[in-house]
Amino acid sequence: MTIRLAILASGRGSNVQAILDAIAAGALDAQVVGVFSDKPNAAALTRVPDRLRWSRKPQQFVDRAAFDAALADAVEASAPDWVVCAGYMRILSAAFIARFPDRILNIHPSLLPKHKGLHTHQRALDAGDTKHGASVHLVNAELDGGAVLAQVTVPVLDNDNADTLAARVLACEHPLYVHVLQQIAAGHIHAADGRVWWDGQRLFTPLPLQLPSP
Numbered sequence: 001m002t003i004r005l006a007i008l009a010s011g012r013g014s015n016v017q018a019i020l021d022a023i024a025a026g027a028l029d030a031q032v033v034g035v036f037s038d039k040p041n042a043a044a045l046t047r048v049p050d051r052l053r054w055s056r057k058p059q060q061f062v063d064r065a066a067f068d069a070a071l072a073d074a075v076e077a078s079a080p081d082w083v084v085c086a087g088y089m090r091i092l093s094a095a096f097i098a099r100f101p102d103r104i105l106n107i108h109p110s111l112l113p114k115h116k117g118l119h120t121h122q123r124a125l126d127a128g129d130t131k132h133g134a135s136v137h138l139v140n141a142e143l144d145g146g147a148v149l150a151q152v153t154v155p156v157l158d159n160d161n162a163d164t165l166a167a168r169v170l171a172c173e174h175p176l177y178v179h180v181l182q183q184i185a186a187g188h189i190h191a192a193d194g195r196v197w198w199d200g201q202r203l204f205t206p207l208p209l210q211l212p213s214p
Helices: 014-024 043-047 064-077 094-099 120-126 162-185
Strands: 003-008 030-037 053-055 082-085 104-108 131-138 148-155 189-192 195-198
Touching (some): 003 014, 003 162, 014 030, 014 043, 014 162, 030 043, 030 064, 064 094, 082 162, 104 162, 120 131, 120 162, 131 162, 148 162, 162 189
Parallel strands (some): 003 030, 030 053, 082 104
Antiparallel strands (some): 104 131, 131 148
16 A cells, blocks of 8 residues: 655655655655655755645744644645654644644654653763664654654664764664554554554554664
């Protein structure tokens, strides 16, 4: 089944490009129906044609609710099966999430529920973690709190700093996100009522994906 993806992004769009590359290679049965951003100069927007770009500055709106309503209207108009957050740096409001229940994905650079929020790599080092990684999860009203679909793990090396650790995690984020989308397109993963199923069985722990280390 070809799944329709609306992508939210605020930055350079490396995950956007990984998704586009997988589609172009025939490895992912999906169509990107729009890239939406809160930053009109985001490089992520340049990775798709003009007709698929939408961006507005939040400062143009009277409040957060008005911006999120405009964003939700634009996303809904693209008729997506899934909304994919790929480096989108604004917290989605409960009103936005309610428009797309169980259809919003995010990738977070930690092994959730560890290290929700920002600065995950430094926090992993400060905590003395021996393992770090990335998680793909459903988005709900709790920050980085939705059900986790899959994770990839990278070791924390003795000579790591936040930058080197971040680079290794980012290299694994791309194939992790693509793999999850492949499983959705193939009909293996289903979400409802904030829960995730794998081939009809409730998924209580994230799928651990073994990806080659960069």
